[in-house]
Amino acid sequence: MVKIKLLILLTCIITITSSCNNSEKNAPPNVILILTDDQGWGDLSISGNTNLETPNIDRLAETGVTFDRFYVSPVCSPTRAELLTGRYHPRGGVYSTSAGGERLDLDETTMADIFKTAGYATAAYGKWHNGMQPPYHPNARGFDDFYGFCSGHWGNYFSPMLEHNGEIVKGNGFVVDDFTERGMEFIEKNKNRPFFLYLPYNTPHSPMQVPYRWWNKFENKELEMLHHEPETEDIVFTRAALAMCENIDWNVGRIVEKVDELGLAENTIIIYLSDNGPNSWRWNAGMKGRKGSTDEGGVRSPMFMKWEGVLPSGKKIDKIAGSIDLLPTLADLAGINFQPEKTLDGISLKPLLTEGKPEWKERLLFSHWSGRTSVRSQQFRLDNEGKLFDMESDPGQYEDVSDKFSEISTQLLQAKRNWESEVLSELPETDDRTFTIGHPDFPFTQIPARDGIAHGNIQRSNRFPNDSFFTNWKSTDDSITWEAEVLSGGSFEVEIYYTCPSKDAGSTIELSYAGEKLTGKIYEPHNPPLLGMEHDRVKRMESYVKNFKPMKMGTIHLKKGRGVLTLKAKEIPGKEAMDFRLIMLKRL
Structure with missing residues (x-):
């Protein structure tokens, strides 16, 4: 897999046409790509929605270029794959939003690969959703720095468990504010060199959590504009979504303000879009469909692009375009010439952006x-x-x-x-890709409950796997397995993230792979309550979460090759072994 990745990077012949000093007027432009999650075309005041105010995003449209007919995929991970690669998502192996189907094939070249090879500093802060274990991880896909989560959705938005470059960390405040802070620090740190900053925010995706600062305005607000079939609309859900959108707008304003403060506006391209249609029936200009639908309302996204002094202010483009066009467009605008090994489905939109009456062929x-x-x-x-x-x-x-x-x-x-x-x-008929362990270039591998298969009594905490955990572990015949592949053999420190009440403490847990076994005993009880409902503005459909505790099991030696990673209990003195969230393996 490593050889494949190196081959792709070597075969992309990349040159950059201007100086790499970011302070020079003709320096290659910085790129800031902001992607929201489940925000519909109609969830902005610039779209005509009087239910909310989004002045900062509106200003991007007013001072930049609007693509009035811009199309993404019906759901999250496919859109992310398409904007990163310039290719339709099935070509890259993305067919699901969880349990491995969200992963982007390793022979795909990403936008971050291209910008990094061209000398850019690269970072992604937010929801990745195109693979967790290296080499699917964002750090292996061209991003120097990653902070956020790799799953399709998260169960707690207030100082939750996140990761920084593969290592588990605790978030700082409301997640979108936190991701924005990281973005602002990255801009400041790289103000004197070209940078590519990807901010894939995770709101207004459910669970519908938003700070009181934004919720107070909407909690009892009478909405002027409703879905065209108002009996289908959940008003409280809409209020929460709109509050989350106003929080997004505030954070977009902070990013733009930081760019202006550092004097980078004339050398920074800012792009704003969403990943699919709205996640509920709410006002969306009467369009048919919502998230998950291939009709207009499910795939039409707002899309604004600003480059002060270069792109015209207030221009509106009515030609159809889509997420597949972002990679070739941004590379073209940045002066990066590359020859991808695989044919792109997208095309550069630069003529539409910079020319008055460009020649433009009809397309589908x-x-x-x-x-x-x-x-x-x-x-x-x-x-x-x-x-x-x-x-x-x-x-x-x-x-x-x-x-x-x-x-x-x-x-x-x-x-x-x-x-x-x-x-x-x-797309192959069956997905034979394994969950990878021990990439030689990355110290950490996360193996979450999301990707596991439960056997026996064990149950998933929710039918939506992304932020779920395993519970009801009652028998030594029960187990959890992962179809795995160790990419490079070696010794690994093993931690499991668990909860266990004091009455059930003392279970002996065994982790095994290809004949190697490691056992550990849960001596310390840890029984925190379920979390999430205290922040939810609407009752969620996803799993509630807990503050899981890490426990060092010891060291296991794993040999290179494919096999089944198995977690089981050898002894259960109480009623249940534990609730399980995650295995973390660290190469020694």
């Missing part, structure tokens, strides 16, 4: 998720069922005009079949 964009595919042309959308809609006269997708425009309908149906035949064929 494809949205795919969970067996559904839709096709967007400049004027029409062919939905998953083969119905055709004129998006200019019917943006809500009410009238099927496939009979009226039969030729166009036939063309788009064929384009859809061709795309599915080509792109979806790159």
